[in-house]
Amino acid sequence: MRKNSTKIAAFILIAIFISACNAVKRVPNGKKLLTKNEIIVNDKPIKDENIFNQLYQKPNSTLIGGYKLRLNLYNLANPNPDSTFAAKFKNNPKKYERLSKLLSAKQVDRLGQSFLYKGINDFFKTTGEPPVIIDTSKTKKSSMRLKYHYFHNGYFNVKTAFTIDSISAKKAKIRYTVTTGQPYLLDTITTSISSPDLDSLYNKSVENTLLKTGKQYRTSDLEDEKNRITTYFRNHGIYYFQSNNVTYDIDTINKKNKANLDLIIKDYSYQDKDSTRTMPFKIYKISDVNIYTDYSAANAKLQITDSTTYKNFNLYSYKKLKYKPYAITDAIFITKGSLFADFKTTLTTRYLNNLKIFNYPSIHYELDKRDSTAQSLIAKIYLTPRKKYSFQTTLDVTHSNIQDFGIGFSLSETIRNVFNGAETLEISGRVNVGSSQDLANPNGTFFNASEYGLDIKLNVPRILMPFGTEKIIPKSMIPSTIMTAGFAKQRNIGLDKENFTGAFTYNWTPKRNNTARVDLLNIQYVRNLNPQNYFKVYRSSYNALNSISQGYNYPQKPGFVDSNDNLIIESGTTGFTQDVLNNTIPVSSNDYQSVESIEERRMRLTENDFILASNYTFTKTTKKDLLDNTFYLFKAKIESAGSLLTLISKAADLQKNTNGNYRIFNLEYSEYIKTEFDYIKHWDLTKEKVLAVRTFFGIAIPFGNSNYVPFSRSYYSGGSNDNRAWQPYSLGPGSTGAVNDFNEANMKIALSAEFRYKILGKLKGAIFADAGNIWNVLDNVTDDKATFKNFSDLKDIALGTGIGFRYDLSFFVIRFDLGFKTYNPAYELGNRWFKEYNFGHSVLNFGINYPF
Known part of the structure; x- marks a missing residue:
């Protein structure tokens, strides 16, 4: 606590020091610091950012609350560090001599170029922002630019002016006034198109024109109409046509707030040796x-x-x-x-x-x-072929929901045109070693987890089917077929696992920003290598079972309990569970249900899984490029597992086991239906401020051959890309308070909002709120606190809020988020708000790139 207090005190002192900086410290005498721009249009102040962007000078940037951090950082810099150093040492012979004896004359001279004297000042200058000094010439240009802006929007009689209002000796604000007058509307619209082919094409597309009688004149509409015409012509055979072939004649003579417009397209003009020739545009x-x-x-x-x-x-x-x-x-x-x-x-x-x-x-x-x-x-x-063979290696430092820290090495070989049909074959292998404090780690070693795997992927640039699909999925949708197979083995991670996967997938793009994916077959086989480690890994289950056993003095059998009457794993935990469920030991009904629940969870998480699924995923986005910060992304997925195997089992008249389920390869396969909806929306608020929102809903319902959803297909809550006020798997289900380790369920709701803003340079900040939870629904979990029964259970949606920092390295973003538990459903109603809203219960998340 003392260390935290010291850090907080130091932070406050630094903040006070920076705040104490004089904003006009670097403003020369007789000059004014620009503190504010005001724009008054027709006697009314406006806030339209597009209008303010017309101005050549803007006040220094601010953080939330108006604090000018970058200006104050700049003011902290010494403008003449060399002179300061010379005054302190070189112009003081005795001091210079004493320091030269301690170091050397050469080292003293170098001291003037060190970070202490020069580097820190360079840092403040480059990171900071110099004061924006009012420049009258730029103010006049801004006023003229405002006039042009309104003129190009149809206000041909617009007038602009400005005044500079002093606030103090070295501070002032600028007020721009705009009187627009009445806007001009398009009146008669005519065309003068010389080439017959163009005239005919134009008349076929005229119904899509952006220029209509009665519409307010805007230069941007004229440019957009040029581009529309050019695109239409060049998509209908007019090879030589360019947008500059379209011109306009605008007539406002003897017109009151109206303008006649003539769209002109002359014949094609080209250079033939030393002379210019013309000819009608032709269709090619x-x-x-x-x-x-x-x-x-x-x-x-x-x-x-x-x-x-x-x-x-x-x-x-x-x-x-x-x-x-x-x-x-x-x-x-x-x-x-x-x-x-x-x-x-x-x-x-x-x-x-x-x-x-x-x-x-x-x-x-x-x-x-x-x-x-x-x-x-x-x-x-x-076409220039790439190399047929390419080899790639990568070394990654990772952080995941399972590993706190990991180092991964992978190598891959890509073979192009492998069957002479433009196919691409990728073979890759990976090795990962990591550390996790949550895993069973009796030796206390740092690298206590490892994983290695092999993957094969074949990409065929067409739909592979026994019949033609061109009418359903034309080649313009860029279809492809992907076949994958993989094997991975984990050691010292939970129960240790072997994971076999395979998929046969179709991909295509119905439209430019839409993608569709069908996994015709998606196979996964998960084999737990050390199920006997269950109670070593899931300590909460062990503690609950052990606590019940001690209440009944269980048992006086050698090898079942240790000297402290704690159950021995695995003989004691198995023996006590069997004795309770076989009624060998009489226990209360509540304890019986608890032991039954613990055993059900153990069986579910240690059982090997075989999943044969098919799914369809559709994604739509309006994002144009990496710089587009106003867009949305919608993703929907539906998956069905096990139904095909059930049909085969019934057709083959296979016998069910004692649990009433079919088995394939001596395994009870999973059967469920799952659907997910994910929606992300970003708004660009200008000045490098972005508001981002995400909503997610997912549910997986077991039926037929299953009464629960496999762990690998279930949902969890918490973590750096989810509710950041909770650790991964530590939220829910419902209001249970995450009593188990690795809590999961088969329904999830998540909502997140994040306001992102620039702090300085590539450092950016964020304020966020994450809401959501997981629940069990229509499965074998009977705990009322964990199940979703009706809409009243939405009161168990958790809320986490916090702040974050991001540093943009161009190719990826490093992210730190500090989340606080704002509304915790683990507590009783009426006592959930701000119960753990403190640094002691906060969660610091590290992530790569933005959470959504």
Whole structure:
């Protein structure tokens, strides 16, 4: 506690010191620090960030609450550290001499360039932000820019002005005033299109025009209409057309707040030697598609030695052709006899790039000189193969829900075009050693957990089915088939496991930002190697069972209890459980139910699992690129497991075991249906502030051959990507208070909100709130506190709040989050708010990248 108090006191002192900095410390005499911009439009103040972005000068950045951290950091810097050092030592011969004897003259001179004298000041300058001094010339430019902004939005009679209001001797704010007048509306809209082909195409698309009579004039609409027309024309055969071929004539003469607009497209103009010529725009068709399958700068000088024609595609190779023709042509959307279209070029580029066997493809068009009408193009597609074999190794430092710290090494081999059909085969192996304080670790060693595994993945760039799927999933959706198989073995992690997995998967993209995935078969077999370790790992179950046994003086049998009457694992725990459930030892009904529940959980978590599932996942996002901070992502998944095996078992008239369940490979297979919905929404609040929200709901219902969901398919709550005020697996189910180790259930609700803001440089902060919990529903758990019976159980949704810090390293983000238990359903109603809202019960999470 004393250490924490010292840290808090030091933090407060630093904050007071920084706050004491004079904001105008670096403002020269006669100058003013810009403290605020005001924009008054038609006598009303506005807050529109888009309008404020027109200004050339903005006040220094602030944190939440208006504190100018970066300005104060800059003010802490010594502007002339060299002079300060010289004044302290070099201009003081005696002091310089004494220090030179202690160090040396050379070391004293170097001291002036050290972090203590120069480095720290450079840090404050680069990390901080210099004061924004009001510049009248920039203020005038801002006023003019405001005028242009409103002018381009139809306010042709707009007037702007500004005043600089002094707040103190070195502080001032700027007030901009804007009088817009009435906006101009589009009146008569006409077109002047010289080329007959263009005029015909335009009339076919005019219903989609962005320019309509009565609509307010906006320059942006004119530009958008240019782009719309250009896209439409270039997707309908007009090869030479560019957006600058569209111009406008705007007439406001003798018009009151109205403007006539004439859209003008002249004939195609081109340079022919020393003269400029014009001709009408024409519609071009593709006469040939030539594909060069092994192009390179070196090969370009060689002669073609191998070629073939397949479905009107011409394939050429400088060496022996190494690809089955359909493997390449399936990815080509530019076809002989079709009109030139930009979207086909883009789609072809995407598909070819998605094959991952070529470098980024190059597509060119040439005028076909064989066509006397000069309206034909030859499409030339240049493909440069990647290396057939590539080897990669990685070394990772990891943190997960199981391991507090881990070091992983992996190596992988990628073989491209493995069967000459553009397939990609990946073989990878991995080894991981780690440490976890939650695992059974009798020797107290730091690296107490290990895992190794092998994975094989074959990617085929088409749907593999015994019948054609082009009508259902056309090749424009970039379909692929993925076959995977994997093996992993864990040691000293829980009960230790062997995990065998396999999947046969279809992927495709119905639209640009939509993806669909079907796991036709998803197989998992989990084998627990040391089930006898259960009570060593799940200590809460052992403590509960041991406490019950001591209440009945169990037993006076050698090898069942130790000298302190504690149950010996495994002989004592097994013996006591069997004696209770066989009624050999009379116990109370409550204790009987507790022992029965403990044994049920032990059986469930130590039983080997065999899962044969099929699932469908759909994902939709509006995110355009990495810099897009206003988007949403929706993901839905439905999974069915075991039903196929049940149909086979019934058809084969297999016998059920004593539990009334079917067995496959001497295992009771799992049968359940599971569905999940995940929705993420981001809002860009400008000035590098982002509000992010996530909602999640998932439920897995066992039936038929199962009365519970396997541990690997169940849900948990808590952790760095969930409710950050609780450790992983330490929240729920319901209001039970996480009495077990590794708490899990088959239904989950989660909601999170996070406000992200810039602190300084690449350091960013966050304020977050996480709500949610897990429950058991329609399974074999009977504890009322753990089960979800009706909507009144939503009162058991936990709430965690906290603050976070992120540091952006460009290729990934390092994240620290400190979560506080704000509403804890483990306590009785009326006593749940802020019960453990303190540093002692807080949780510090470390993560890579953002939580959602």
